[in-house]
Amino acid sequence: MTWLASAGADPYGVAVAGNSSIKNLTDMKALGRPVKMTSTGPGSTSYVVTHIVMDVLDIPMSSISGYRGSSEYVIGAMRGDGDGTIAVVPQLLKFHESGDLKTIALLAVTAAKSPFPGVPDATVLGKPDLAKLAIRRLIGAPPNLPDDVRRILEDSLMKAMTDPETVKILQAAGSDLVPEPGNKAAAYLNESIELYTRYQKYIQE
Amino acid sequence: MFDIVLPALHSFASFENVGFLVLGTVIGLVFGTIPGLGGATTLALVMPMTYGMEQTPAMILAGGLMGSVAMGGSITAVLINTPGSGPSAATCLDGYPLTQQGKAGMAIGALASSTAMGSVIGVFSVLLVLPVARQLVMMFGPPEFFLLALLGLTAISISSGGKLLCGLVVGAGGLVLSFIGEDAVSGGQRYTFGSDYLWDGLPLVPTLLGLFAISEMIDLSLKGGAVAKKTETTEFAGLWEGIRASFKHWPVVLRGSIIGTLEGSIPGVGGTAASFLAYSLTVQADKHPETFGKGRIEGVIAPEAAINAKEAACLIPTLTFGIPAGLEMAVFLGMLILHGIEPGPMLLIHHSETIYALVLALCFSCLIGAVLGCVCIKPLSLITKIDVHVLVPLILAISAAGTFSIRGEPLDILLAGVFGVVGYLLRRFEYPRLPLVLALVLGPVAERSYHQSMMISDGSWSVFVQHNTSLVLISLIVLAVVLPVWRSQSRRRKAAAEFA
Numbered sequence: 184m185t186w187l188a189s190a191g192a193d194p195y196g197v198a199v200a201g202n203s204s205i206k207n208l209t210d211m212k213a214l215g216r217p218v219k220m221t222s223t224g225p226g227s228t229s230y231v232v233t234h235i236v237m238d239v240l241d242i243p244m245s246s247i248s249g250y251r252g253s254s255e256y257v258i259g260a261m262r263g264d265g266d267g268t269i270a271v272v273p274q275l276l277k278f279h280e281s282g283d284l285k286t287i288a289l290l291a292v293t294a295a296k297s298p299f300p301g302v303p304d305a306t307v308l309g310k311p312d313l314a315k316l317a318i319r320r321l322i323g324a325p326p327n328l329p330d331d332v333r334r335i336l337e338d339s340l341m342k343a344m345t346d347p348e349t350v351k352i353l354q355a356a357g358s359d360l361v362p363e364p365g366n367k368a369a370a371y372l373n374e375s376i377e378l379y380t381r382y383q384k385y386i387q388e
Numbered sequence: 389m390f391d392i393v394l395p396a397l398h399s400f401a402s403f404e405n406v407g408f409l410v411l412g413t414v415i416g417l418v419f420g421t422i423p424g425l426g427g428a429t430t431l432a433l434v435m436p437m438t439y440g441m442e443q444t445p446a447m448i449l450a451g452g453l454m455g456s457v458a459m460g461g462s463i464t465a466v467l468i469n470t471p472g473s474g475p476s477a478a479t480c481l482d483g484y485p486l487t488q489q490g491k492a493g494m495a496i497g498a499l500a501s502s503t504a505m506g507s508v509i510g511v512f513s514v515l516l517v518l519p520v521a522r523q524l525v526m527m528f529g530p531p532e533f534f535l536l537a538l539l540g541l542t543a544i545s546i547s548s549g550g551k552l553l554c555g556l557v558v559g560a561g562g563l564v565l566s567f568i569g570e571d572a573v574s575g576g577q578r579y580t581f582g583s584d585y586l587w588d589g590l591p592l593v594p595t596l597l598g599l600f601a602i603s604e605m606i607d608l609s610l611k612g613g614a615v616a617k618k619t620e621t622t623e624f625a626g627l628w629e630g631i632r633a634s635f636k637h638w639p640v641v642l643r644g645s646i647i648g649t650l651e652g653s654i655p656g657v658g659g660t661a662a663s664f665l666a667y668s669l670t671v672q673a674d675k676h677p678e679t680f681g682k683g684r685i686e687g688v689i690a691p692e693a694a695i696n697a698k699e700a701a702c703l704i705p706t707l708t709f710g711i712p713a714g715l716e717m718a719v720f721l722g723m724l725i726l727h728g729i730e731p732g733p734m735l736l737i738h739h740s741e742t743i744y745a746l747v748l749a750l751c752f753s754c755l756i757g758a759v760l761g762c763v764c765i766k767p768l769s770l771i772t773k774i775d776v777h778v779l780v781p782l783i784l785a786i787s788a789a790g791t792f793s794i795r796g797e798p799l800d801i802l803l804a805g806v807f808g809v810v811g812y813l814l815r816r817f818e819y820p821r822l823p824l825v826l827a828l829v830l831g832p833v834a835e836r837s838y839h840q841s842m843m844i845s846d847g848s849w850s851v852f853v854q855h856n857t858s859l860v861l862i863s864l865i866v867l868a869v870v871l872p873v874w875r876s877q878s879r880r881r882k883a884a885a886e887f888a
Binding site for chain 1: 522525526529530570571572573574575709710711712728730836837839840843844
């Protein structure tokens with residue numbers, strides 16, 4: 184592929200039901216049994232990410248899988264089907280704000296303002312690699328694209344993504360763009376591939 | 389409640405908004421009649437056109453469309469046994485036999501009135517439930533889904549039309565077919581024989597189109613003539629009789645609406661299950677279940693009430709949690725975001741007027757659709773008099789195009805053809821089709837939620853009796869099994885006493 188741009192990323196967070204007795208990752212570890220995490224089925228991104236995160240955090244887990252999408256398994260966690268769940272921040276945020284969910288870890292390196300004040304991020308947890316799991320919105324084109332065509336597309340995309348009207352529409356929809364050029368997109372992809380390769384046993388499941 | 393609804397009602401005082409409502413309703417009715425196209429595709433086609441519109445008119449247009457699309461599909465289900473979408477397939481079971489008996493007017497009348505009543509009940513339920521939607525969604529977890537699916541599956545015995553063994557054989561076959569594809573829990577592949585096409589299981593719309601529309605076209609081709617038998621009249625004196633039937637059988641409307649509202653509000657079961665569950669429970673509750681499938685008006689009323697109540701109720705998880713209760717709602721979710729409305733717990737605080745205008749648009753659309761359906765009944769009914777040599781190729785071409793349009797997958801057309809032959813053979817050898825549909829629709833729900841329940845409880849069956857909702861569902865299952873047996877025995881005792 185020829186990578187043209189990165190439009191932004193949605194990092195993951197670890198959350199438990201709003202009324203759960205689990206307050207942080209230490210409580211999760213101290214349960215004395217594998218933590219039950221809701222997710223979609225084997226082979227899905229959420230299933231693989233959940234296993235990688237819990238492996239890196241050294242928390243034994245079992246999966247409550249079979250939900251048909253991220254919204255369903257997040258609701259499953261709110262209902263108490265499992266002890267917790269791992270989902271992307273935009274999905275967790277609205278339920279965190281309403282008190283239905285409690286986010287206990289943010290799997291991102293938050294340089295400035297965190298969407299969950301007081302919640303430890305990947306740096307505080309000492310696992311910055313977990314930030315590489317973030318869902319990235321990359322834009323690509325077929326391989327071996329001529330350089331002049333690539334440049335035109337790359338410039339046009341950057342122009343479109345920084346256009347005030349585009350920014351306004353996306354902000355109204357609750358989504359922010361972080362436009363970056365194609366070389367950054369390729370670098371992010373390589374980082375992800377490297378991380379997922381290390382944990383390919385969960386993908387092969 | 390009225391302090392919230394009245395400002396939303398005020399939106400309809402504008403000529404522009406009423407125009408969008410009527411436009412949405414007409415688009416929905418027309419596109420709904422095309423098999424396989426359904427609400428999702430129609431909404432996806434209309435969505436870009438709403439880009440420059442204000443929030444409220446855009447939602448009214450979408451509400452008008454979503455409210456009427458199901459009715460369009462049900463009209464073709466009644467007239468030519470060709471459901472426009474999965475849920476409308478349940479209406480074929482008794483609606484089409486009525487048309488064959490020259491009672492299309494009565495069937496359309498009942499369809500229109502039950503649509504309107506179901507929609508009003510559904511919208512009223514949504515208005516009541518929206519503020520407490522969270523609690524309702526939380527009441528249904530995997531154990532409750534399993535019991536709900538089991539309740540539907542108990543109908544296999546009663547929906548066999550007196551041929552229990554045939555019904556069980558077909559039902560078991562349907563369950564096996566429903567297991568084709570990826571196991572959602574283990575990720576393993578089953579019965580796919582190395583074919584990528586089968587990874588996601590059997591797609592429901594081509595399967596149902598085959599079982600109902602194509603099997604009927606095969607039958608018509610072999611018999612010749614027209615849908616309505618020439619010796620009988622397809623006149624519309626029956627229209628008022630049909631309209632009155634929904635009022636006369638109000639418990640059937642109410643039961644269908646409650647089932648539709650419940651299944652629409654809780655994500656995970658699916659819209660097709662609502663109409664078939666309403667139909668099968670109506671059969672179970674009736675004193676003469678063996679007469680269903682041969683043209684009972686209650687067989688039209690129950691699924692129609694459920695479908696239209698469900699349309700409104702599907703908004704509950706979509707709006708309050710951002711969980712689309714089906715493909716149509718997934719597209720609608722995109723439309724909400726396009727208009728800067730973010731679904732979630734805070735939605736009713738930030739956009740209450742727009743959302744209640746949408747709910748009312750759904751209701752008004754069903755009412756307008758019902759009136760239009762009745763007004764247009766004469767030209768619509770002419771379809772039933774068209775010679776099969778013209779009708780069959782037309783329906784087959786439209787069905788194939790509609791099937792292909794859903795996923796752009798040519799094999800879906802082949803699958804519809806295969807199930808057309810299966811459906812025809814079932815009819816030819818007098819095996820009931822309903823158990824097959826029930827198993828295909830409810831099998832995956834039952835299997836997935838059973839495994840999830842076992843994972844939640846570490847393998848303990850006690851998970852099925854831990855909540856009040858589960859206990860209510862278990863009671864209904866027991867009732868659904870015991871009631872027909874008790875009725876049958878009491879009939880036998882009465883007959884024996886009369887003989888003696």
